[in-house]
Amino acid sequence: MLRGIESDLLEYIIANGLQAGDRLPTLEELSAELRISIGKLREQLEVARVLGLVEVKPRTGIRVSPFSFLPAVRFSLLYALAQNRKLFDAFSELRNHIEFAFFHEAVALLTNEDTARLKLLIERAFAKLEEHPPRIPHEEHRELHLTIYRRLDNPFVKGLLEAYWDGYEAEGLSVFSDYDYLHEVWTYHAGIVNAIVAGNADEAYRLLVQHTRLLQKRPKARALHGRVNDDALTSEDKTIARPTIAA
Known part of the structure; x- marks a missing residue:
């Protein structure tokens, strides 16, 4: 037994x-x-x-089934959040430490195909933000983070990281409307990807650490059905400077 x-x-x-x-x-x-x-x-x-x-x-x-740590973690996490939503902060902190600890190893394993995918996700995200009304690039947000760690040969790390996004969605964090926040998040993402493409993992790591602090000052949600509430955006907000993505 x-x-x-x-x-x-x-x-x-x-x-x-x-x-x-x-x-x-x-x-x-x-x-x-x-x-x-x-x-x-x-x-x-x-x-x-x-x-x-x-x-x-x-x-x-x-x-x-092929072994995956995700189902067990997801089931337990969603149950915990249903009982106490504040536990997401604790899980989010765990996820941040995991991303930090495995970042350099994960980046070293990325292929040209992976970096091309990361650049495409940046382009797609800013394209959504430039629409009228803007759309929240949540799918791109989730995929960008998971793509960075996709080559790790560690099902426990990948299961925990993926479960975070299920909890993120369960908490409604994928649906809100502060345009300045979205632009700042994706400017950091563009910087991280540019540094990865340039082979500067230390700079990418520095930007990742700064980027994770944004969640602490995240505005309250005001969006419905994954679409930004256009009434909450000023005309000035809707004009953004898209960062240059490395070739």
Whole structure:
């Protein structure tokens, strides 16, 4: 039995050396082989499914999933936030320290394809900000941060970083309308990407640290359905100077 985990189903997967994509026997077959009730197996299967350890589909049955830390962290984080929304600040602090600790390692692993993607995300974000009315580039924000760390061979780090954005969205932080704040955020992002492209990881790190402090002075949300409330923006706000992106 796995230490600390009372699951006949998971023990069966490990004992039989099953890998991602491998199919498990039916619950009836497992029940007979393991000599436990189908009801108990169903309970264990649901836990394994919620944790992302297996997938269950009508035609393909039960299969082992590739390991990801994200489902377990996301489930626990969203539960915690539902009980106490202030816990997001604690998780946000953890996420910041993780990004800082792994930044140089992550940047060193980026490919030309990755840096091209980062530059494209900057362009897309400013294009949204320049629309009338402006749109919040949240998808670009999430993808930019995760792209920087995508090459790390550490599922725990990547799971924690990705779960942060699920919590970010659950807290409604992806929907608000302060234009100056959005412009400042993306100016920092452009600086980080330019420094990465130039091979100056230390400068990119310095800008990352400064950028994370912006959340502390974030204005209250005023937007609906992911679109900036145009009435909250002045004509002066709508004219922005887009930073130059390194070639």
